[in-house]
Amino acid sequence: MTSAKEISAMAGFGGFLQQVTPVVLTFNEAPNISRSLERLHCFDEVLVVDSGSTDETLKIVASFANTRVVTRPFDSFAGQWNFALREGGIQTEWALAMDADYILTDEFLAELSALGPSDNAVAYRLAFDYCIFGRKLSATLYPPIIALHRHKQVHYIQDGHCMRAQVVGTVGQLQSRVQHDDRKPLARWLASQAKYADQEAALLLSKPASELRIQDRLRTLMVITPWLVPLYCMTVGRGALDGWAGIYYALQRGVAEAVLALKLLEARLASRQEKQQHD
Known part of the structure; x- marks a missing residue:
């Protein structure tokens, strides 16, 4: 298994990770955010879009040197994501849209570091392993979603309580899974x-x-x-x-x-x- 330290080294030598900015939405995510950000140290910058947290979320985020926070009052998930992509000041071509309870595994980071998208590739879907208090379940109803994308070519719409990324172009599928591990009360x-x-x-x-x-x-x-x-x-x-x-x-x-x-x-x-x- 590739260690987090080795992943970071790969990124320093021009891996695809340097072309990606993780974007994390937060609102009172103190039970989750530290575990998520610990897996993102190998990215140059992590953009956190906060909706006005009143718990320890922002204090925890500030303890990670590669994070940058912008605040926007919440109206909808689609609204938050479109704001992040259009007005969040993302400097890389690619963005990785994350909830605060997503945990990137070593396998996922290794695959992402080695990724070489074609010119036609606009986005990639991510599949998930669902965890309950840290235990990975055998299966989940949580569907794969488009989360890695050329952010200037993506627009989010609200669909019920969910948001969906709208893209025109080739959408690939990453093979390694991301862990979904929400530990809020x-x-x-x-x-x-x-x-x-x-x-x-x-x-x-x-x-x-x-x-x-x-x-x-x-x-x-x-x-x-x-x-x-x-x-x-x-x-x-x-x-x-x-x-x-x-x-x-x-x-x-x-x-x-x-x-x-x-x-x-x-x-x-x-x-x-x-x-x-x-x-």
Whole structure:
């Protein structure tokens, strides 16, 4: 396995890492940000776009010599990313879009250092290993995303609670995986799910069924996915092999689906009540 020190040495001799600026979005990420930044010391600069953290996040970021912080009040994930790419002062041709709970492995850094994109290559997708309290799960529902890109040729759009990178050109796939390891408190996760569910419900209700993916059509039925998703995680996703970490992940996914189902049901009942009042 290539050590972090060797990775840094490769970067110093002209590796592709020198052409990349990691960009990290933060808001009260003290439980995560140190572990993420420790894996980024081999980059010349790391841009941190903070949304007004009130915990120890910025103090931790300041302890890393290669970081630069810009602050922008949060409006949407797409808004934050477009600001970072257009107004963040990125000096390299390539940017690596990261959440504060992404951990770059030695294998990933080695692959990135040796990367030689063609002139037609605009972006690369990253796949993930999902971790629960540091334990890597056998599988995850977390999809690959476009995260490494020529930042001047990328624009982000909001899609429910997620953002998606829009590119025109060749998109490759990196083979090494990034670890996703969020260790923020459960109460914070639960509060986030309520906000995310509002956005997802609005998106699902705004589209006709014919335009929805199969999994989203199941979500609109409201009574299927809250039990089907955790069952899938434990069986097909091999969560049963991961012990308590697998159970924790399955329960998380079930709760997320249940909150979304409640939001959809709430909207349906409110619409029915409003219709009855007008009749």
